[in-house]
Amino acid sequence: MLDTKKEYLIIKILQVNLPLWFKQAKRDLPFRQTKDPYSIWISEIMAQQTQIDTLIPYYYRFIKQFPNVFSLTLASEDEVIKAWEGLGYYSRARNLHQAARLIVSDYNGLMPDTFTELIKLPGIGPYTGGAIASIAFNEKVCAVDGNVLRVISRYCNSYDDIGDAKTKKRITQWLETILPQAVGDFNEGLMELGAMICTPQNPKCLLCPIRDGCQSFIAGTTALIPVKKKKQKQVTKKMEVGIVKQNGALFFIRRPDAGLLSGMWSFPITEAAAKNSQAIKKKLEESFSQLGEPVLIGTSRHVFSHVIWEMSVYGFNLDLSVCETNAGYLTANQPPDQSTFKSLAQVDELALPVAFSKLLKLLDNF
DNA sequence: TATGCGTGGGC
DNA sequence: TGCCCAAGCAT
Numbered sequence: 184m185l186d187t188k189k190e191y192l193i194i195k196i197l198q199v200n201l202p203l204w205f206k207q208a209k210r211d212l213p214f215r216q217t218k219d220p221y222s223i224w225i226s227e228i229m230a231q232q233t234q235i236d237t238l239i240p241y242y243y244r245f246i247k248q249f250p251n252v253f254s255l256t257l258a259s260e261d262e263v264i265k266a267w268e269g270l271g272y273y274s275r276a277r278n279l280h281q282a283a284r285l286i287v288s289d290y291n292g293l294m295p296d297t298f299t300e301l302i303k304l305p306g307i308g309p310y311t312g313g314a315i316a317s318i319a320f321n322e323k324v325c326a327v328d329g330n331v332l333r334v335i336s337r338y339c340n341s342y343d344d345i346g347d348a349k350t351k352k353r354i355t356q357w358l359e360t361i362l363p364q365a366v367g368d369f370n371e372g373l374m375e376l377g378a379m380i381c382t383p384q385n386p387k388c389l390l391c392p393i394r395d396g397c398q399s400f401i402a403g404t405t406a407l408i409p410v411k412k413k414k415q416k417q418v419t420k421k422m423e424v425g426i427v428k429q430n431g432a433l434f435f436i437r438r439p440d441a442g443l444l445s446g447m448w449s450f451p452i453t454e455a456a457a458k459n460s461q462a463i464k465k466k467l468e469e470s471f472s473q474l475g476e477p478v479l480i481g482t483s484r485h486v487f488s489h490v491i492w493e494m495s496v497y498g499f500n501l502d503l504s505v506c507e508t509n510a511g512y513l514t515a516n517q518p519p520d521q522s523t524f525k526s527l528a529q530v531d532e533l534a535l536p537v538a539f540s541k542l543l544k545l546l547d548n549f
Numbered sequence: 550t551a552t553g554c555g556t557g558g559g560c
Numbered sequence: 561t562g563c564c565c566a567a568g569c570a571t
Contacts, residue, residue: 233555234557
């Protein structure tokens, strides 16, 4: 990976300068004021594919609501998902809840303290396991995330594709041979450097504490590294959303427990079959015997990681007198806990993804 | 190995 | 607008 003649010096710069820099430059983050494995676990799960600034308010709220693994265990999955509302990648919340119950049932409520045990828990993979083990338990393992891949690729002037599993393995194995005693600070330092200095665009090399060893800085290739294959862009889907209103209350359904936004609440939504087909009306007629004509109240676009929804939002007024004469408006395949009416004041009780919560402002047109 | 899985921010 | 990216994991 590196010219062996230089390697000793280059490794020393990394081992010595990085922790020194981290000690004085690290951000004052709430989860850095504790060694509590539970708190560190929560912060690391939240940090997956999420910028630190985004998760901080969630972290405070979550720790206040669920201060330890037992309180998390006692909560319902709905409560945990609600606490995760707005953060995205909601399977993280479900895995967190599952893992908490495993920790109580299989580990006497104590967080497993080794990498090997940690990665057996749902939602904890190689990165998160390494982060918890090294930061909370000082185990000599590395924690290789996107920051680390970028920092090390540049430091070694490597053009290997960081999306390739082989590259990650190679970097992991190299790091394992150079981990210093204070492994937690070293791992966090690499990530902090990646987040604050060795950024993807316009890295602040003049402020970098390991610049003298950085082969990419020396070669002037920091703009070319890391190499990463382009993601294929999202598919755009035209969707129809139905907002059913009855006496000011809105109709919601719970989404299936697998797939996009699983377990979250939702307005009824369908993929538009064809132009002006009003597929949503057909779907709603399965649940409501008398709907009336839909009113187009607006459009909205929502970008997910792998799909884009272009939504046409239709309002349906449910006449109370009609509903009373059709008490069985809910179909049998929609059990009561899978659908509900909520007033605007009550909507907050449901875990509603942003794709739908942002539609609430369209109600002014309805 | 490749894909599904959210959301917000930067430019 | 679009495009990239972010302290990844499960399958």
